[in-house]
Amino acid sequence: MLPSRSNLKVSRRTGFVADERFYWHHAGFITAGCDIATFNPTDGEFIQPNSGSQGYFENESTKRRMASLIDVCGLMEKLDTSTVKKRAAMKEELMLIHGRDYIDKVEDMSRRNGGDAGDFAFFGPGSYEIAALAVGCCVEAVNSVLDKVLDNAYVLCRPPGHHAERDKGMGFCLFNNIAIAAEHAIKVRGVKRVAIVDWDVHHGNGTQQAFFERSDVMFISIHQDNLYPPSSGSVNEIGAGEGEGFNVNIPLPPGCGDGAYKRTMEAVVLPSLRKFDPELILVSCGFDAGFQDPLGCQMVTSLGFSQMAKDVISFNLDIPIVFCHEGGYSPEHVPYCGLRVLEELCGLEKSNVKFYDDGLDYGYQPCQTWQEDVLQRVRELHGL
Numbered sequence: 441m442l443p444s445r446s447n448l449k450v451s452r453r454t455g456f457v458a459d460e461r462f463y464w465h466h467a468g469f470i471t472a473g474c475d476i477a478t479f480n481p482t483d484g485e486f487i488q489p490n491s492g493s494q495g496y497f498e499n500e501s502t503k504r505r506m507a508s509l510i511d512v513c514g515l516m517e518k519l520d521t522s523t524v525k526k527r528a529a530m531k532e533e534l535m536l537i538h539g540r541d542y543i544d545k546v547e548d549m550s551r552r553n554g555g556d557a558g559d560f561a562f563f564g565p566g567s568y569e570i571a572a573l574a575v576g577c578c579v580e581a582v583n584s585v586l587d588k589v590l591d592n593a594y595v596l597c598r599p600p601g602h603h604a605e606r607d608k609g610m611g612f613c614l615f616n617n618i619a620i621a622a623e624h625a626i627k628v629r630g631v632k633r634v635a636i637v638d639w640d641v642h643h644g645n646g647t648q649q650a651f652f653e654r655s656d657v658m659f660i661s662i663h664q665d666n667l668y669p670p671s672s673g674s675v676n677e678i679g680a681g682e683g684e685g686f687n688v689n690i691p692l693p694p695g696c697g698d699g700a701y702k703r704t705m706e707a708v709v710l711p712s713l714r715k716f717d718p719e720l721i722l723v724s725c726g727f728d729a730g731f732q733d734p735l736g737c738q739m740v741t742s743l744g745f746s747q748m749a750k751d752v753i754s755f756n757l758d759i760p761i762v763f764c765h766e767g768g769y770s771p772e773h774v775p776y777c778g779l780r781v782l783e784e785l786c787g788l789e790k791s792n793v794k795f796y797d798d799g800l801d802y803g804y805q806p807c808q809t810w811q812e813d814v815l816q817r818v819r820e821l822h823g824l
C-alpha cells in the first residue's frame with residue numbers, strides 16, 4: 441500500500457538530479473572480456489553472452505529502480521527536481537582533471553562503436569555525451585548548493601566516476617564526476633577546502649590520484665580492503681608533499697556491516713572532517729557495500745547507509761553537501777538504500793511515514809543470522 445503523500449513533511453531544500461539519458465549508457469556485457477565494440481566474447485566463448493540493458497553488473501536497472509521508488513512512494517514531490525541545470529560539461533571542465541588526449545580518445549570512440557576506455561570501462565556509442573552530462577550535472581549541483589538555492593543535492597549520475605584517472609577510464613568510470621565537481625568548486629567558485637567522503641565499496645583511486653598532493657581537498661575513502669583496483673587504497677597512502685595527511689584510506693575487511701561502518705564514521709571520518717573544517721562536502725555515494733551486492737562482500741543495510749548520510753549531513757548543517765552516485769549493483773537493494781539516503785538529505789519527518797514493513801530491507805530477514813557485528817553483540821550481552 442502506498443503511503444499517504446500528504447503525510448510527507450521535509451525540512452530541507454534537496455535537489456534530486458536524474459536524467460533519462462543516464463540510463464542509456466551501455467557498459468558492456470557480463471561475459472568477461474567481452475568488448476562492446478566488437479561483441480567478441482573472448483574470455484567467454486563457452487558461456488552465453490548477456491545482452492541488452494541487463495548485460496553487465498553496471499547497468500541502468502539499479503539507478504532507474506531507485507528513481508522509481510523515490511517517485512512512487514511520493515518523496516519525489518518533496519524534492520527539487522528543477523533547480524539544478526542539466527547540461528553536459530564542456531571539454532575545459534573535463535580538463536580540470538583529465539588529459540586532453542584521453543578526453544578526445546573517449547569522444548572519438550564514442551562516435552564510432554564505443555570500446556574500453558582503459559580497464560573495465562566499456563562503453564557504447566554516444567556514451568561521451570552521457571558521461572559529459574553526468575559531470576555537468578554534478579558541477580551544476582555544486583553551483584546550486586554554493587549559491588544556497590538548495591541546502592543539498594543528490595545527483596543520480598551515470599556512468600559513475602571515482603575510478604577514472606587522469607588519462608584512463610577504470611571500473612565502469614569514464615570521467616571523474618566528483619573530482620571535477622570538487623576542482624570546479626575550488627578553481628571556479630573560490631572554495632578553499634573541499635572534503636570528499638567516498639563510501640563506495642571499491643577504492644576511489646581516481647579521486648585519490650587527482651588530489652594526492654593537494655591540501656585543499658581532503659579525500660576520505662571507506663572501502664573493502666584490496667577489492668578493486670587491486671593493491672589500491674592502503675592506510676599508508678596518506679598523500680604526498682603538500683597533500684600529506686589529506687588522504688585518508690580506511691580499508692575494511694570483508695563482512696563488515698552497519699556497526700563497523702558506524703564506528704568508522706565516528707572514529708575516523710567525522711574527526712577527520714572536524715580537523716579539516718571543509719567549506720563544501722561531496723559524497724561519493726556507492727551502495728555496493730550493501731549486503732546483497734554481487735561485487736562486494738560487505739553487509740551494510742539501507743539503515744547503515746542512512747546512518748552514514750545522517751552523520752555527514754549533521755556534521756555541520758551550514759555546510760553545503762552534494763551526493764554523487766557511484767556504484768551499487770543489486771537492483772533489489774539499491775532503491776531502498778537510495779530512498780533512505782534521500783530521506784536524510786531532505787530531513788523527512790518520519791514519525792508518521794512507513795514506506796515499508798518493519799523498516800527492514802527487502803530480503804534482509806533471512807540474512808540476519810549471518811550478522812556481522814559479533815563484537816558489538818558480545819559487548820551487549822556481557823555489558824562491556
Ligand SMILES: [Zn+2]
Pocket residue numbers: 640641642726728766767768
Ligand atoms: Zn564500487
